[in-house]
Amino acid sequence: MLERFIQELRTDDPGPETPAATRERLxxxxxxxxxxxxxxxGMLAGAALGDxxxxxxxxxxxxxxxxxxxxxxxYLASFPTASPTLFxxxxxPSGVQQGLIGAQRSVRELFPHAGGRQLAxxxxxxxxxxxxxxxxxxxxxxxxxxxxxxxAVSDRTFAYAVRLAREPGPAAxxxxxxxxxxxxxxxxxxxxxxxxxHRRPFDGPAxxxxxxxxxxx
Amino acid sequence: MSDPLSAHLKxxxxxxxxxxxxxxxxxxxxxxxxxxxxxxxxxxxVELVLKFEKExxxxxxxxxxxxxxxxxxxxxxxxxxxxxxxxxxxx
Amino acid sequence: MYSSNHxxxxxxxxxxxxxxxDAAGTVAALLRGERALQAVPVLGREGGDPVxxxxxxxxxLDETAPPSWMATIKSRFRPVQxxxxxxxxxxxxxxxxNFGVGCLYAYRRSGDLxxxxxxxxxxxxxxxxxxxxxxxxxxxYSHACxxxxxxxxxASRMIQAGLADEALVFSFDFLSPFVAGGFHxxxxxxxDFPAPYQVRATGSIGLGxxxxxxxxxxxxxxxxxxxxxxxxxxxxxTANRADGSGFTTCLAPVATAAAGRRLWLKGHGTGTLEAGRxxxxxxxxxxxxxxxxxxKGSLGHTLGSCGLxxxxxxxxxxxxxxxxxxxxxxxxxxxxxxxxxxxxxxxYDGVVCASNAFGGSHAAFLLGHA
Numbered sequence: 001m002l003e004r005f006i007q008e009l010r011t012d013d014p015g016p017e018t019p020a021a022t023r024e025r026l027x028x029x030x031x032x033x034x035x036x037x038x039x040x041x042g043m044l045a046g047a048a049l050g051d052x053x054x055x056x057x058x059x060x061x062x063x064x065x066x067x068x069x070x071x072x073x074x075y076l077a078s079f080p081t082a083s084p085t086l087f088x089x090x091x092x093p094s095g096v097q098q099g100l101i102g103a104q105r106s107v108r109e110l111f112p113h114a115g116g117r118q119l120a121x122x123x124x125x126x127x128x129x130x131x132x133x134x135x136x137x138x139x140x141x142x143x144x145x146x147x148x149x150x151x152a153v154s155d156r157t158f159a160y161a162v163r164l165a166r167e168p169g170p171a172a173x174x175x176x177x178x179x180x181x182x183x184x185x186x187x188x189x190x191x192x193x194x195x196x197x198h199r200r201p202f203d204g205p206a207x208x209x210x211x212x213x214x215x216x217x
Numbered sequence: 218m219s220d221p222l223s224a225h226l227k228x229x230x231x232x233x234x235x236x237x238x239x240x241x242x243x244x245x246x247x248x249x250x251x252x253x254x255x256x257x258x259x260x261x262x263v264e265l266v267l268k269f270e271k272e273x274x275x276x277x278x279x280x281x282x283x284x285x286x287x288x289x290x291x292x293x294x295x296x297x298x299x300x301x302x303x304x305x306x307x308x
Numbered sequence: 309m310y311s312s313n314h315x316x317x318x319x320x321x322x323x324x325x326x327x328x329x330d331a332a333g334t335v336a337a338l339l340r341g342e343r344a345l346q347a348v349p350v351l352g353r354e355g356g357d358p359v360x361x362x363x364x365x366x367x368x369l370d371e372t373a374p375p376s377w378m379a380t381i382k383s384r385f386r387p388v389q390x391x392x393x394x395x396x397x398x399x400x401x402x403x404x405x406n407f408g409v410g411c412l413y414a415y416r417r418s419g420d421l422x423x424x425x426x427x428x429x430x431x432x433x434x435x436x437x438x439x440x441x442x443x444x445x446x447x448x449y450s451h452a453c454x455x456x457x458x459x460x461x462x463a464s465r466m467i468q469a470g471l472a473d474e475a476l477v478f479s480f481d482f483l484s485p486f487v488a489g490g491f492h493x494x495x496x497x498x499x500d501f502p503a504p505y506q507v508r509a510t511g512s513i514g515l516g517x518x519x520x521x522x523x524x525x526x527x528x529x530x531x532x533x534x535x536x537x538x539x540x541x542x543x544x545x546t547a548n549r550a551d552g553s554g555f556t557t558c559l560a561p562v563a564t565a566a567a568g569r570r571l572w573l574k575g576h577g578t579g580t581l582e583a584g585r586x587x588x589x590x591x592x593x594x595x596x597x598x599x600x601x602x603x604k605g606s607l608g609h610t611l612g613s614c615g616l617x618x619x620x621x622x623x624x625x626x627x628x629x630x631x632x633x634x635x636x637x638x639x640x641x642x643x644x645x646x647x648x649x650x651x652x653x654x655x656y657d658g659v660v661c662a663s664n665a666f667g668g669s670h671a672a673f674l675l676g677h678a
Contacts, residue, residue, distance in 0.1 A: 032238070033236075033237070033238060033256060036234065036235045036236065036237065037235075037260070065429070065430055066428070066429065066430070067429065067450070069428075072409070072412070075486075075490070076412060076413060076416040076486070077416070079351075079413070079416070079417070079485070079489060080351060080354060080356070080489075081267060081270075081271060081493075082489035082490055082492070082493040083264065083267065083493065084260060084263040084264055084267060084490070084493035084494045084495075085260055085261075085263075085264045087489075087490030087491075087493055087494065088260055088490075088494070088545055088546070088666070091405065091452055091666060092405075092450040092451070092452070093450070093451055093667075094545075097542065097545065097666075097667045100540075100542040100667075101542045101543065101544060101545060101667065103542075104542065104543060105542055106539070106540055106541050106542045106543075106554075106668075107540050107542065108538065108539060108540070109461075109538045109540075110451065110538070110540045110669065111449060111451075111458055111462065112449060112450055112451045112458075113447070113448060113449060113450075114429055114448050114449070114450040115407070115429040115430040115432070115433045115448045115450075116402075116430065116433055116446055116447065116448040117430075117434075117444065118444060118445070118446070118447070119448070122447040122448075125447075125462075125466075125471075126447075126462055129462070129465040129466065129469055129471075130465075147412075147428070150415075150421075150424045150427075150428065151424075151428060151430075151431065152412060152424060152427055152428030152431070153428070180396060180471060184444075207444070207445075208395075208396060208443065208444040208445055209395070209396025209397075209445060210396070258544065258547075259544075259546055259547060260494075260545060260546060263493065263494050263495050266495065267493060277495070278495070278498055278499070278510075279495055279496075279498050279500075279510045279511070279512065280494070280495040280496055280511065281509065281510050281511070281581075282495075282510075283495055
């Protein structure tokens with residue numbers, strides 16, 4: 001069984017807030033002028049991750065089923081004169097790199113997960129097997145536009161960042177365990193976000209062969 | 218005072234790169250565009266190249282040529298004058 | 309700084325496919341100095357500037373629905389279709405930079421909804437899973453040109469932790485106008501053919517189709533990945549720190565693990581100038597005297613699959629006893645260590661393979677006999 005403790009947690013669910021309003025809300029979190037090329041996902045993930053201050057020898061695990069799908073929409077629309085900025089921005093894991101590059105914050109290992117039905121559990125597994133002294137799991141999605149109907153981009157926007165540790169420390173927020181067992185279940189990425197955002201517990205199969213327990217202090 | 222082409226280039230730079238806090242007239246003719254007070258980088262450079270290629274019908278072949286053409290507004294204007302159809306230049 | 313020495317694992321099976329053939333065929337072609345890259349209009353059917361691309365035989369740049377490359381995967385990669393892959397104790401790690409994005413481009417241009425079944429990343433993975441008969445235990449990594457390294461590393465950790473008996477890492481990237489157009493817009497894919505590590509006035513890359521797989525096991529296989537390392541500079545999306553420290557930070561743990569071994573080096577070497585120079589210099593500092601080769605001057609850059617494609621080629625080169633030189637390049641080069649010609653590798657104890665990606669991301673591993 002793998003066990004980790006949640007030391008810090010940030011979540012952001014803009015809900016009905018417009019993308020422009022979310023951008024204005026988050027802009028003060030970044031250096032002046034630095035957000036002009038940032039996507040909304042980049043700003044959300046960057047703000048959440050920025051609070052948790054990953055250090056040089058840390059591992060960052062990034063989870064996003066659709067990555068920069070919104071930027072992808074705009075990049076596709078820019079053809080035949082393809083926009084280099086949108087091309088660059090649409091390449092996974094731009095969503096987490098934007099903030100880290102803005103802060104000039106190197107990290108030892110970065111594992112960007114994408115797609116897959118077992119995204120949440122697989123990202124947790126990556127985080128739990130990382131030998132680094134500090135591990136931050138950051139994730140999110142950005143709502144798309146013309147590709148939403150095609151299920152090719154997310155239909156909602158959210159972001160989170162969790163700092164995990166092997167020991168509970170003086171003020172652990174929660175405890176996570178993953179154990180192999182014969183079971184089938186699917187904890188979707190949005191459902192995983194809801195557990196974090198509302199600090200709900202979980203105890204059951206979360207992916208084929210994996211039992212997840214999440215308990216809050 | 219900038220000539221019409223240089224003034225137009227400055228307007229395009231501000232619009233293309235969405236430089237919210239910069240006025241076109243604030244951009245000096247001979248100050249380096251990349252890595253200068255505007256904090257433009259190589260990605261901005263290629264985005265500008267794309268814009269100028271469309272606007273003036275010129276062709277910039279490589280990242281090295283981009284860097285030379287975009288050394289400053291003055292060098293950019295000179296490059297465009299050298300390679301563009303005069304009919305496409307502002308008067 | 310922690311050591312990556314425990315991320316070692318054996319290679320029970322491996323393979324790749326490039327426009328020059330399977331792993332053995334590709335190595336043989338590289339030894340003959342053959343170049344897979346050809347001038348192709350950057351936007352495929354819609355024309356555009358000619359750029360150097362290497363496409364699998366018979367494949368057009370424009371994607372089809374379903375993508376035509378699946379037939380090649382199924383015919384060439386029998387081990388990836390074996391029963392049991394994708395069960396919890398035999399997990400699959402899929403790595404790519406572009407997945408089915410060529411189909412999204414085709415959908416945008418044509419409006420044909422059929423392309424959407426393969427275009428979005430989750431759909432593409434689900435299609436792969438069904439076509440290749442995998443179970444649900446599929447992990448997906450996408451980190452541009454170091455994607456394959458991540459699959460290798462996490463698969464190794466799963467096996468080392470006793471959470472998997474064996475693991476399959478599968479990596480692929482097939483070109484499309486989406487990808488070629490993007491690199492062309494960045495002005496690094498242009499009319500000039502790539503010449504990795506060569507000193508010249510203009511840098512340029514080529515792009516290539518590529519796919520590869522590796523079956524990792526605890527105690528089966530003659531070859532092993534003996535150490536692995538990652539580092540992410542987060543300095544700039546398309547540039548490295550000018551002092552080359554990003555490269556050396558990634559290579560240092562591998563050098564520690566390789567102490568006492570006589571090595572050759574397989575670099576990233578896409579053909580860009582500054583990164584090529586920094587990479588050469590870093591390799592020369594960390595592994596003085598070790599000959600350095602790069603194969604993207606022939607194959608093009610196979611993007612997310614390059615780490616695993618080039619692992620398969622490195623293994624085949626060791627089996628063949630001869631390492632292909634840096635095809636497509638000529639003197640002068642950035643460092644004396646760059647091997648332009650092929651050389652016998654029997655006296656070497658292993659190879660360090662490295663890849664780099666946007667964002668100043670670096671990955672490297674030490675490959676040798678088990």
